[in-house]
Amino acid sequence: MNTFIAIEPDRCIGCGTCLAACSHGHRVAGLQAEPRLALTFAPQVTAAVTCHQCEGAPCLAVCPVDAIVRTDEAVVVNEQACIGCKLCAIVCPFGAIHPAGTSTAGVAGIAFETPSQPRGTSPLLAWSIGVYTCAVKCDLCSTYDPEGGPHCVRACPTNALFVRDATTLGDARKDKMKAAATANQIMMGRSTNLKEA
Secondary structure, three states: OOOEEEEOOOOOOOOOHHHHHHHHHHHHOOOOOOOOOEEEEOOOOEEEEOOOOOOOOHHHHHOOOOOEEEOOOOEEEOOOOOOOOOHHHHHOOOOOOEEEEEOHHHOOOOOOOOOOOOOOOOOOOOOOOOOEEEEEOOOOOOOOOOOOOOHHHHHOOOOOEEEEOHHHHHHHHHHHHHHHHHHHHHHHHHHHHHHHO
C-alpha cells in the first residue's frame, strides 16, 4: 500500500503555511525551492493537491532518463538527472508534478536581469531564458528528512493535512462502515415509527 499526504478540505483555510514549509525544507536541503504541493481554491472549498505516490507510477514509467525512482518511502525525482522533458507532468493523473527552475538571476551572488517571456495558459508551456527546468513532486520529505516526516503536515495549523497509509486507510474504512450502519439504523427506526403512526 502506498503512503501519501491526504487533506481534509473542511479543515483547510487556505493559509499557505504548507507551501511555505515545503519550500523552506527543500531549499535548506539544496533542492528546488518550489513547493511540492499546490492549493486549489474553489468557491466553497480549499484543498491541497499532492502526489499520491501511485502504485503503478506512470511518471516513473514514462521518464526517458530514469530520473524518477521508487524508494521504500516514496516516488522521488532526482533533480540532477532530470532533463526537463515534462513527460511526467503530462501523464500524472492528479496534476501533482510540475516543472520548476531557478533562473540565473536567482542564483546566489548573481544579479543579471534576464528577460521574461510571456507565460502560456499552462505551466507546462511556460519557459524563461536561462532557466534549467526539472520536475518537482512530493517526496514525503523522505529524501532529506526521513525521520521527521512531511514538513507540510507538521506545519498545518488546522491539521488539515495528514499522512495516509494502509493502517489509516483501514481505520477510515471501518469508521465509514460504522457511520453508515448507524445512519441505516436511524433511518430504519424512523421508517418503523412512520409505519406505526
